[in-house]
Amino acid sequence: MTNGLKIVFAGTPEIARLTLENILKHQFNVGLVLTQPDRPAGRGMRLTPSPVKLLALEHGIEVFQPLSFKNNPDAIQKIREFAPDIMVVVAYGLILPAELLSIPRLGCINIHVSLLPRWRGAAPIQRAVLAGDKFSGVTIMQMDAGLDTGAALLTEQIDISEDDTAGSLHDKLAALGAAKVVEYLTNPAAYLAKTQSEDGVSYATKLSKEEALIDWSEPAELVALKIRGYNPFPGSYSYLNGQLHKFWQAKLVQSVQTKVLSGTITHASEGKLVIACGGGTAIEVIEIQEAGAKRKTVVQYLQGKSDLVGQQFVMSNQNE
Numbered sequence: 001m002t003n004g005l006k007i008v009f010a011g012t013p014e015i016a017r018l019t020l021e022n023i024l025k026h027q028f029n030v031g032l033v034l035t036q037p038d039r040p041a042g043r044g045m046r047l048t049p050s051p052v053k054l055l056a057l058e059h060g061i062e063v064f065q066p067l068s069f070k071n072n073p074d075a076i077q078k079i080r081e082f083a084p085d086i087m088v089v090v091a092y093g094l095i096l097p098a099e100l101l102s103i104p105r106l107g108c109i110n111i112h113v114s115l116l117p118r119w120r121g122a123a124p125i126q127r128a129v130l131a132g133d134k135f136s137g138v139t140i141m142q143m144d145a146g147l148d149t150g151a152a153l154l155t156e157q158i159d160i161s162e163d164d165t166a167g168s169l170h171d172k173l174a175a176l177g178a179a180k181v182v183e184y185l186t187n188p189a190a191y192l193a194k195t196q197s198e199d200g201v202s203y204a205t206k207l208s209k210e211e212a213l214i215d216w217s218e219p220a221e222l223v224a225l226k227i228r229g230y231n232p233f234p235g236s237y238s239y240l241n242g243q244l245h246k247f248w249q250a251k252l253v254q255s256v257q258t259k260v261l262s263g264t265i266t267h268a269s270e271g272k273l274v275i276a277c278g279g280g281t282a283i284e285v286i287e288i289q290e291a292g293a294k295r296k297t298v299v300q301y302l303q304g305k306s307d308l309v310g311q312q313f314v315m316s317n318q319n320e
Helices: 014-025 051-058 073-082 124-130 166-186 220-229 298-302
Strands: 003-011 028-034 039-041 046-048 062-064 086-090 108-112 135-142 152-159 236-240 243-253 265-269 272-276 282-290
Touching (some): 003 051, 003 073, 014 051, 014 086, 014 166, 028 051, 051 062, 086 166, 108 166, 124 166, 124 220, 135 166, 152 166, 220 243, 220 282, 272 298
Parallel strands (some): 003 028, 086 108
Antiparallel strands (some): 039 046, 135 152, 236 243, 243 282, 265 272, 272 282
């Protein structure tokens, strides 16, 4: 039996696909899907549809892919003619003007993967891990013209474990958000909109490759957070003998002698790779990747390497 709400769904990446999949699983009436235009991807740079588009086509749902809604009255008119009861937006990637937000009878709702007002913006999952937050969650909110400033309709908190990466936390929040939006859509009238507090506002700026460069003079705790927070994108990195290395997993170990230079390898045998950090701290690497190679466990990485102790990871490619 199909739920009576007439829904427009707007989203693009995998996290949005998972949400749409759960909405369809619960027999909601999604009549139109908005997603970003196909983009070049892969080695051949072929135009590739988004995960959301692929799922919508599998279910025979009409897909609409405008480049923008700004100065695009035809695109807005298409939504108006569809006359949705509600629009669900998850990581769509386009700005929705106020004129569009006002069309659905019940407004537009967004799944934001943080506990607003903390981490408004583009990269809330990564910023939470990088900051060492102990918990995160999802907020189902009523969209307005601001950046993640709309009233909260439903929130749910989860803990961030000490070994969570941005990738693993993404998966947890994706599943949680998909469940919570279905909970809301089942009975929207049961949830009262609560204006966000202006206390505790923080912004999750977009990630850049440059910020993932490891500064070994920082304490090991911060280095480990950086490794977790930039996994899987863009990947924390450093250079050893001019070769790029990416770090995917690491843990804190007992402190080392303070006279050891930051970035110096202090142990590289018996399946253990230890690197000195600032203030006499150190990390033990669990998973690492050399340029042009696949990710490796430390056991795999150390095979054939017998002279690493004393060598130093640095912040620039010294061969350039």
